Amino acid sequence: MTDHPTDLSAFSQPRYTEVPTFMRLPLATDWSAVDxxxxxxxxxxxxxxRPGARHGPRELRSQSSLTRAIHHVTKFNPFDAARIADLGDVRFERLFDGDGALDEIADFYARVRQAGIVPLSAGGDHTISLPILRGLVGEAxxxxxxxxxxxxxxxxxxxxxxxxxxxPFRRxxxxxxxxxxxxxxxxxxxPQNFPEGWDYSQASGMRVMFMEEVVERGIAATVAEARRVAGEGPTYLTFDIDSLDPAFAPGTGTPEIGGFTTREAQELLRGLAGLDLIGADLVEVSPPFDSAAITSTVGAGLMYEILCLLAGSLLRRRTG
Structure with a gap:
């Protein structure tokens, strides 16, 4: 565990007070004190x-006020294992310059990498994964x-x-x-109008697990296959909320029926513990299409699951 655990003083306050941050964590201006x-x-x-994911981070912050510290299954406390803080939002000066906006995201994450910080990001549409990877991976x-x-x-x-x-993942x-x-x-x-995406993924060497295979094999076997493919090297995790069935996550731009339940998503993520994760994102939460904050509440809960994975990976790298 770190000698400087996360400041959780806000956890003792009512959830509806203070300026909302992710999981009621401190808003960091000094990045040197953040893991x-x-x-x-x-x-x-x-x-x-359907637009609207631009509002995702703000609503995910609000719903993440429900977060508590200790995982009920693993008894792991990510806030005790690492110094965790909200770094705020990527700020834009060229929002309507398409390539310029992506460059600004990449530049932000290059600073994150240079500071030695492991990022957990909330989108935003799935395009953001590309500039995040540009900044985070670089020429490594x-x-x-x-x-x-x-x-x-x-x-x-x-x-x-x-x-x-x-x-983003073809690029x-x-x-x-x-x-x-x-x-x-x-x-x-x-269904798709063209098989181009499926064909490229498979032809390039990606392991594509269609939902029917996941259902047939079960979550445990799916996790085992994911771990086999990712291997032991540095790995990035990206989670699109539309992987869930719209019964559990209606507030997204491109809903598809027949998806994961929230319980299955938790089981899937928990099974990834032990991978060498260098960062992660959760994207495509679109509050304007949400109902009773269902999707943002689910997204915030899954971000906690992912945070536990990242903190565990960081702890393992430190202890060898």
Whole structure:
């Protein structure tokens, strides 16, 4: 455990008080005292249909006030294992300059990497994973990817653009940010007008686990396959909320029926403990399409599960 545990003084206050931060954590201005940073990326400028994920970070912060410290299954306390803080949102000066906005995200995460901070990010549409990886991985070489989603997000172009929320992981392969042979895509489903994304993922060497395979094999076997593919090297985790069935997460831009339950999602994430995770994101929560904060509440709960994974990975790296 760290000698300087996370400041949890806000946990003793009523949940409806104070300025909302992720999980009621301190808002950090001094990054030198942070091991894991929670970050909002309020950007949805690359969606194909329903916008609204730009509001995701703010609502996820609000619902994450429900977070408590100790995991009820593992008894692990991530806040005792690492110094964790809210780093605020990526700030934009070129929001309507498409490539410029992505560059600003990448620049922010390059600073995060230089500070030695492990990021847990809240989107935002799934486009943000690409600039996050640009900043986080840089020229260090490709990393593994565990990608939980209803869609492969490996199209080539849409409406003339190579950069939108259906293309980030094709671009990430092309840019040498992820290793397709260490990439697993879990929960893929739903009809498409063209098989381009499925075909590219499989042809490039990614392991695509369609939802039907997940159901047939079960969560435990799915986890085992994900761990086999990712291996022991550095790995990034990305979780699209539309991997869940819309009965559990209606507030998202591209809902697909037949997805995970919340319990299955928890089991899946908990099974990834032990992977060498260098960062993670949870994306596509769209509050304007939500009902009674169902999706943002689920998203905040899953962010806690992911935080436990990141803190565990960090602790293992420290102790060897």
């Amino acid at each position: 894991i940073g929670l970050i909002g990326v309020p950007y949805d400028g690359r969606v194909t249909n 070489g490709p990393v593994g990817l565990v990608h939980v989603d209803a869609h492969t997000d490996t199209w080539d172009t849409f409406q003339g653009s190579k950069y939108m929320h259906g293309t 990430a392969v092309e840019e040498g940010l992820i290793d397709p042979r260490r990439t697993v895509q879990i929960g893929i489903r739903g």
